[in-house]
Amino acid sequence: MIEADPGSFRDVAGTVFHVDGRILRTVGKAAAEDFDFLHDCGLLDELVAAGRMVDAWKVDADIRQDAHYVLEHPRLPFISYPYEWCFTALKSAALLHLDVHLSALDKGMTLSDASAYNVQFIGSRPIFIDALSFRRYRQGEFWLGYRQFCRQFLNPLLLRSLFAIPHNDWFRGSLEGIPTEELRRMLSPRHFFSGNILTHVVLQAALGPSDGGGLEISRQDIGNRTFPLSALRRMLRKLRTWISGLKPGDRSGTQWREYETFKSYSDAETGAKKAFVAEFCEAVRPAMLWDMGCNTGEFSKAALDSGAGRAVGWDMDQNALDIAFTAADQSGIAFTPLFGNAANPSPAQGWNQAERMGWFERGPAEAVLALAFVHHLAITHNAPLNGIIGLLISIAPTGVIEFAPKSDPQIQRMLQLRDDIFNDYAMENFSEALSRRARIIKSGTLEPSGRKLIWFDAREASS
Amino acid sequence: MRIILFAAIFVMAPAPGDPAHAYLDPGTGSILLQMILGGAAGAAVVLKLYWRRIISFFKSAPGKRQKPDD
Numbered sequence: 416m417i418e419a420d421p422g423s424f425r426d427v428a429g430t431v432f433h434v435d436g437r438i439l440r441t442v443g444k445a446a447a448e449d450f451d452f453l454h455d456c457g458l459l460d461e462l463v464a465a466g467r468m469v470d471a472w473k474v475d476a477d478i479r480q481d482a483h484y485v486l487e488h489p490r491l492p493f494i495s496y497p498y499e500w501c502f503t504a505l506k507s508a509a510l511l512h513l514d515v516h517l518s519a520l521d522k523g524m525t526l527s528d529a530s531a532y533n534v535q536f537i538g539s540r541p542i543f544i545d546a547l548s549f550r551r552y553r554q555g556e557f558w559l560g561y562r563q564f565c566r567q568f569l570n571p572l573l574l575r576s577l578f579a580i581p582h583n584d585w586f587r588g589s590l591e592g593i594p595t596e597e598l599r600r601m602l603s604p605r606h607f608f609s610g611n612i613l614t615h616v617v618l619q620a621a622l623g624p625s626d627g628g629g630l631e632i633s634r635q636d637i638g639n640r641t642f643p644l645s646a647l648r649r650m651l652r653k654l655r656t657w658i659s660g661l662k663p664g665d666r667s668g669t670q671w672r673e674y675e676t677f678k679s680y681s682d683a684e685t686g687a688k689k690a691f692v693a694e695f696c697e698a699v700r701p702a703m704l705w706d707m708g709c710n711t712g713e714f715s716k717a718a719l720d721s722g723a724g725r726a727v728g729w730d731m732d733q734n735a736l737d738i739a740f741t742a743a744d745q746s747g748i749a750f751t752p753l754f755g756n757a758a759n760p761s762p763a764q765g766w767n768q769a770e771r772m773g774w775f776e777r778g779p780a781e782a783v784l785a786l787a788f789v790h791h792l793a794i795t796h797n798a799p800l801n802g803i804i805g806l807l808i809s810i811a812p813t814g815v816i817e818f819a820p821k822s823d824p825q826i827q828r829m830l831q832l833r834d835d836i837f838n839d840y841a842m843e844n845f846s847e848a849l850s851r852r853a854r855i856i857k858s859g860t861l862e863p864s865g866r867k868l869i870w871f872d873a874r875e876a877s878s
Numbered sequence: 879m880r881i882i883l884f885a886a887i888f889v890m891a892p893a894p895g896d897p898a899h900a901y902l903d904p905g906t907g908s909i910l911l912q913m914i915l916g917g918a919a920g921a922a923v924v925l926k927l928y929w930r931r932i933i934s935f936f937k938s939a940p941g942k943r944q945k946p947d948d
Binding site for chain 2: 426427428527557558559560561562563565595614615618620621622623624636637638642646650
């Protein structure tokens with residue numbers, strides 16, 4: 416079956432198609448010359464060998480008559496979007512983008528855009544996916560993707576760095592990123608002491624559109640003015656240095672250390688939980704596992720160490736995600752920690768409400784972990800137990816769920832200032848509801864907390 | 879006072895225009911900023927554009943001025 420990718424329509428150079436599970440891309444005549452150059456100058460091989468770009472090769476395929484030829488790409492294990500990335504992930508994607516652009520300039524090419532959606536993650540390694548973004552560099556041309564780079568990389572990073580506000584919710588509502596003019600309105604005079612902020616935010620916003628009158632400029636005004644290659648290289652390098660030094664504004668040294676201590680702290684219960692997850696993964700060997708409420712990713716790591724192929728983790732704690740991403744990056748494990756709220760998952764959105772996929776379109780996974788997850792949905796979000804079970808089974812047909820009794824100190828803390836309206840919240844009810852829809856393969860109780868671990872399998876129930 | 883007025887005009891003035899050759903609109907601010915970063919000659923062009931804007935502001939009577947329709 417041939418299906419055009421609903422997110423691939425902006426660039427007339429070519430279109431991505433899904434053909435029986437393969438990723439094919441038609442290339443128009445003009446774009447073909449640029450792709451041939453990308454190939455012949457050695458840049459494609461160089462970037463692919465360095466793991467910075469997905470491979471692309473010509474194939475015989477009859478998809479569209481106006482296509483000059485067709486390229487095939489390897490299929491990526493998972494697609495995620497910049498509004499699902501934590502600060503550290505977005506930063507590594509931004510640095511990759513600048514590095515790819517600098518490498519392109521060395522070979523006489525440039526990038527026609529600077530879309531964050533052109534970067535994906537394999538584990539925690541960013542990879543550039545758009546072979547048709549490369550164009551032969553024309554001497555003295557402007558960096559056409561600069562505004563887009565600021566909106567989709569720089570400004571979201573500055574939001575967290577300067578104001579301790581995570582970019583995710585704003586970016587999710589504004590798919591083209593955070594406008595420089597809007598970020599500029601948030602600045603106070605103390606920010607004006609930074610030359611980088613003055614240049615890339617204040618001055619760019621001042622020179623661009625705002626709410627006032629109008630300055631007419633035309634191509635004639637720009638005339639034969641050029642942006643020298645040396646200036647472009649300098650600009651990219653300076654942005655790289657600035658961005659590589661950016662840190663979240665809400666990360667104090669102590670807080671960061673506390674997380675790390677917490678991460679390495681391994682009590683008897685954590686050990687028992689890891690052993691349960693390991694036993695599950697050794698038996699099931701899921702190619703893709705989703706870890707709901709992944710925190711710093713220690714159980715995903717246990718799963719990957721025991722037979723899971725890849726893991727995608729979801730959490731709402733930005734600091735935990737930054738640690739999870741950094742740890743996965745350092746150890747090179749196939750783990751992608753992402754920002755997400757199970758009570759309000761990423762929707763299908765953008766053009767035709769199909770340009771960017773919702774959570775569930777990107778599943779199902781082969782297995783799911785829901786450790787210290789159910790009570791957050793049930794108590795904090797008042798979600799019904801049966802609905803939570805339905806959610807988990809729709810994510811993956813088999814997995815491990817942790818259920819905390821109401822006496823658990825964490826639940827008691829959640830109930831401290833509110834009425835306990837959760838009469839149904841009980842282990843028996845949860846087990847009964849789960850066994851109506853899945854087989855319980857194994858369960859165990861963690862001591863001393865009394866939390867229960869349940870290994871379920873919904874496939875066997877339906878067969 | 880005049881300097882403040884000039885500065886205000888400078889900051890308030892939006893500038894439509896699209897010198898792109900690609901599918902992406904690079905944005906006026908982005909291009910003008912690169913002209914400034916590109917060196918003295920480019921910066922001079924940007925100053926000239928704003929000077930023209932300031933002159934036309936004073937040449938046109940307030941009642942006659944029309945809001946740009948783009």
